[in-house]
Amino acid sequence: MAKIRCKCGNILSDVEVPNDIQLVVYTDRQWENEINIGMINSVEIPSPKYDVWRCPMCERIYVFEDMFLKTEMIKQLKHMYWKNR
Secondary structure, three states, X not given: OOXXXXXXXXXXXXXXXXXXXXXOOOOHHHHHHHHOOOOOOHHHOOOOOOEEEEOOOOOOEEEEEOOEEEEEEEEEOXXXXXXXX
């Protein structure tokens, strides 16, 4: 469970479950590997490699790997700008 302040000033937190901040994102290959194992219980689905958060105020995307910020993406004037760490 974590909490960060978005650059727009909004507080983002994954304390509530479910929440509208944390996105569950798998690569197509990761997902195929999991479902090809056979029928799986939703409790057995492993966590994705990256933790992805979206600010509902400014729509900025934060991508974390091993609890460290890896990438930050902002949406601006119909263009996408990436800021890699």
